Amino acid sequence: MSTFIRENSAPIIAEWEAFAGTLAPSPEAASPLSLRNHIEYILQFIADDIDSLQTDAEQVSKSQGMNAKHSTESVAEVHAALRQAGGFNMDQMVSEYRALRASVIKLWGAQATETTRQDIVDLTRFNEAIDQELTESISYYSLKVERSRSLFLGILGHDLRNPIGAMTMSAELIGRIGALSERQRMLISQISLSSIRAIEILDQLLDLTRARIGSGLRVIRAQMDMAFVARQLVDEMRAAHPERTFTVDVSGDTNGNWDRPRIGQVLSNLLGNAVQYGFKDLPISVSVNGETTDVTVSIHNDGVPISPGAVARIFDALVRSGEGEDAHLQSNNLGLGLYITNEIVIAHGGTIKVASSEKHGTTFTALFPRG
Numbered sequence: 001m002s003t004f005i006r007e008n009s010a011p012i013i014a015e016w017e018a019f020a021g022t023l024a025p026s027p028e029a030a031s032p033l034s035l036r037n038h039i040e041y042i043l044q045f046i047a048d049d050i051d052s053l054q055t056d057a058e059q060v061s062k063s064q065g066m067n068a069k070h071s072t073e074s075v076a077e078v079h080a081a082l083r084q085a086g087g088f089n090m091d092q093m094v095s096e097y098r099a100l101r102a103s104v105i106k107l108w109g110a111q112a113t114e115t116t117r118q119d120i121v122d123l124t125r126f127n128e129a130i131d132q133e134l135t136e137s138i139s140y141y142s143l144k145v146e147r148s149r150s151l152f153l154g155i156l157g158h159d160l161r162n163p164i165g166a167m168t169m170s171a172e173l174i175g176r177i178g179a180l181s182e183r184q185r186m187l188i189s190q191i192s193l194s195s196i197r198a199i200e201i202l203d204q205l206l207d208l209t210r211a212r213i214g215s216g217l218r219v220i221r222a223q224m225d226m227a228f229v230a231r232q233l234v235d236e237m238r239a240a241h242p243e244r245t246f247t248v249d250v251s252g253d254t255n256g257n258w259d260r261p262r263i264g265q266v267l268s269n270l271l272g273n274a275v276q277y278g279f280k281d282l283p284i285s286v287s288v289n290g291e292t293t294d295v296t297v298s299i300h301n302d303g304v305p306i307s308p309g310a311v312a313r314i315f316d317a318l319v320r321s322g323e324g325e326d327a328h329l330q331s332n333n334l335g336l337g338l339y340i341t342n343e344i345v346i347a348h349g350g351t352i353k354v355a356s357s358e359k360h361g362t363t364f365t366a367l368f369p370r371g
Contacts (some may be wrong), residue, residue, distance in 0.1 A: 001122035002051045002122070005046060005047045006047050015107075019103075045133065046129040046133070054125070076137040080093065080137040081140065083096075097130060097133065100320070104127075125359070160202055164202070171188050175188050217343045218347070219262055222259070224255070224260045226255075226258070229263055233267040234271070248286045250288045251297075259285045259347075263344075263368075270364050271284070279303050284301045296368075306356040315341075315352070345366050348369065349371070352365065
């Protein structure tokens with residue numbers, strides 16, 4: 001089959017180009033050069049892969065999608081990048097490989113007079129090679145899409161800060177002009193509160209972008225007392241939710257080297273989560289426990305338990321749901337709080353977990369090495 005592919009690349013490429021032309025989303029992507037970009041190199045890779053020596057272990061590894069790439073940036077990845085830039089969606093790109101597979105087998109079968117054992121081996125190797133290229137293309141396409149999305153969120157978060165800041169400043173200046181009616185003061189207060197909330201959302205978007213396209217969230221460590229910050233955040237929550245009851249329990253040495261503002265984010269997110277989902281007539285408890293090498297922070301609330309399915313993805317970004325068993329994840333924000341909380345804990349070299357049941361309530365436990 002490898003010889004057939006090399007000797008019949010022209011008709012194979014022609015069929016590829018004809019099929020890809022039915023998918024092209026734009027005139028630029030429909031040009032012959034764009035439609036057949038890298039197909040020659042893909043066919044060359046497939047032919048070479050069929051001819052290459054392969055052990056049984058390597059065949060099993062390839063069939064499980066664990067085959068190592070032959071280069072830093074494979075032809076399949078380049079093809080995926082060009083298709084993504086040309087406006088092709090994932091399904092369209094995948095359909096190209098399905099059409100290529102069918103086209104080669106059809107042309108090869110038309111010239112075959114009899115089937116030998118070697119033909120079966122070649123066909124198996126051909127399918128393995130196609131699957132390898134398809135896997136690399138899908139993986140790279142997904143990576144490009146995710147990076148584009150993160151860059152968009154980062155640009156959006158950055159560019160919106162200035163107009164929102166100007167809106168906040170304008171509201172403050174209006175409040176200083178002179179005597180205002182109760183209605184006017186209420187509207188100005190609402191503008192200020194909404195602006196603050198918008199800035200918080202933008203900060204989350206920027207943190208999301210840093211975590212996804214960078215090397216994780218940056219932390220600036222300094223000596224601090226975890227218990228002091230915990231009490232400080234609980235006091236803020238009491239002021240914001242005077243109808244709720246909070247308790248704080250501290251034991252052991254709670255000093256260490258951590259990023260104080262980031263630790264504040266963790267506590268704020270977890271306390272906010274407990275307030276939102278805990279039963280209003282039951283207390284929210286915070287425990288800070290210092291051990292020899294680390295400090296553990298636990299925040300507990302009694303409420304509707306989180307389903308096992310939701311627990312498995314509760315720290316994923318942009319996780320929101322409406323009704324049903326995952327309703328615990330529903331939120332009035334973008335669904336970034338727990339994702340960012342997890343990233344901050346990881347950036348400190350720590351771990352975070354959640355346990356939830358009707359009997360014992362819901363407890364988030366974050367462990368921070370002293371640093």
